[in-house]
Amino acid sequence: MAQALYRTYRPQGWEEVVGQEHIVRTLRNALQADRIAHAYLFAGPRGTGKTTLARLLAKAVNCLNAEPRARPCNACENCRAVNEGRFMDLIEIDAASNTSVEDVRELRDKINFAPSQGKYKVYIIDEVHMLSTAAFNALLKTLEEPPRHVIFVLATTEIHKIPATVLSRCQRHEFRRLSVAEIVGQLQRIVEKEGWQAEEEALTLIARQAGGSLRDAISLLDQLASSGSPLTLVLAQNILGTATQSSVFELIEAFHQQETARALGIIRRVLDSGADPRAFARQVVDHLRSLLLIQFGNEDQIEATPDMKEQMRRQAQFFPTSRLLQMIKSFNNAAVDTRGSWLPSLNLELAVAEALEAPLAEATSPLPLRHSSGRGAAPAVPPEAQAAPGTPTVAAPEAGTPPPAAAQPPILPLETILRAWPEIRKRLRPQHPSTDGLLNSSRPMEVRGNELILGFKSETVRALMDRPEHLEPAKRAFREVLGIELNLRCVLVNAQGKLPPHIPPDSMVGEALQQGGKLVDQK
């Protein structure tokens, strides 16, 4: 059995470490100045070099080379022993399988023995976040003042699970994700050493897919290379389950044309050709983000070829920012939702439906972006909606116009209000808690013209709400969030809390129902 590539290419010297220069420099300087700390904590995402650097450190402190600068030399007896995994004083503990306080006690019992081969005993505790609380606490004293010959290196991917008392006793080093360029560079070195053929695009795709983890990238490279043929972009896409960039472009095009069936067809085709649904959702999010960056004028942050950028620039003009945000949100949900594995494509299909519905809601509801409403600024109607003639929002009513006739079409759909409801309530809460409370026991029933009908179950509450000291702040909140003036009308609704949708609350039948009547027959 061949050794996995990521094990073969585990760096053996400081120079080979990719990316974490800030840590390498600190550690090497400490070695030269002979100022090694007794406890280190290495934290960072997977595959960024924590275990590797821990072993390098262990090797360097025990290296027999006379020149501190040259340690580890990989030539002396101790270095070779570490490389071959037979160095007695490098003790690597898998904290995920030895989680209990007993394991830590055992460690403490042995720690006082002097090293048998080298100068220091190095304890590498990997996956340290899995230790139990008791185990952590049992470790505290030892970690604070270990014997002179002991160095601890704790490594973890989940720093937030480490108690503060442990954090404060260690010298902490944060590993960062590797950039695409750094990963590609390393992959290229490996490809050269192994004597393989590889397209640069394929390596870039691998590097992107790896999400900043070198181990992931090398594993993927390994997998692709094991097919024996040269590494091409097509092969990489096939095995990685990523779709071609062109299908993403096409999907955006379909959104622009409002073609639901076509968008769903694209999704189907992409998945049939072997793409992973979540990976595809991520690709779409990535692309939409690029469009957003273009709109914000941050084009230089996008990694793409010039003619892809050109296409993106064109697509960026298709959508207003608010819609882009909404689409990103929908697809992001599909990308991060781990629940929907029962029908793998469902989340994507729902996201498509949402993305295509968005413009309808937008044409009628000038729901401002969160950041603009946050300052309680003047009604923030997106410029697109204002400019577009013929949309209902154009006729935002001026204050003081007489209440329109009942037959007038609603100024905005009830759904928009329902969606904005939590935001409105949140706006009221700090200054008008009692108004907020009253709204809590009401329900938006219907919008007629510029009048919103609020249903209450009890007459007492309804009458309270009907007073100006509650109505005014509520109206203000509606205006701030929705950007339009709404009149509020409070009505009493029957005990079930709702009227059948076809009965207006202020008609005779509606009134009768609210007084406790029952609908027996309809003609």
Next chain:
Amino acid sequence: MENWNIVGHEWAVELLQKQVAQGSARHAYLFTGPPGVGKRTLALRLAQALSCTSPLMPGVPCGRCRNCRQIEAGNHVDLLIVQSERVGAILKVDAVREARRLLNLKPLQASYRFALFLRFEEANDSAANALLKTLEEAPSHAILLLTANSPEQVLPTIASRCEIIRLRPLPLSLVESFLLDRGIEAEKAQLLAHLSGGCPGYALRLAQDAQALAKRQEHLSELHRLLYASHRERFAYAEEIAKDKETLRELFLLWLSYWRDVFLHSLQADLPLMHVDRRMDVEFLAGQISSASLQSLLRALERAIYRLDVGVNPRLLAESILLLWPHLNP
């Protein structure tokens, strides 16, 4: 044994076969894909290919030698199968520790010791973490085979240590011909292929369970009846179905697939339906119910299945779904 005697997944078989033939097999694999797509079968074939004493050609197991037969039957002495007690249960750390202990022993009969972890997405945090170190640097005679629904459902640190083989649903026609080969009549084979969504194993399970299809018909008729039912009737029904968690889960999944058909149809998507035999009903419902309420129903169903798995009261879930159920007037 052409293509290792597996339906579809040629690329995966080819990849693994090459690795076995070149002696470059990895120490850890993660097979992913929807249930019944063939993850376990492929993993077992890989174990066979690596242990076969008389391979037909390099990397192709014979299927007849002692090792092959014992692995196929799952009672090979060097093959350890680790899984939770049942679907939806939790894989605990003790099972993983035991597996680690066994993996450290030398193989007795084959050249490798295999540990096959089924449905590894069910492993809880400590179980998954306990496997990390072994997964990264396993003993040279050990091979770990993991299966999961998707790579995202296991810890990223686990997935990053394995070679991931992403199995995808097969074309429906392939599943259909696979069923026909098994002596299933044409009409049933077509329906089962659609219902399985391209997973041959799942289709076969349905075919072998005589009651499954009858049950499905019954459930679908009830689904329609509920559209016209009053709240009281719905709640009575919820109480009935919530008695057994397993059945409820299956019912939720059936609902999910059926409503997805309706949802896609309401968007006029040109996609193959899962419930092909119910095309008329699906079309009718798609005309009656708005796509927005279908969306919220589908989302609620997904949430409900997830919540059922994490232990929320089944009856409560059934009731909340039936409250969202569309109302139609007769």
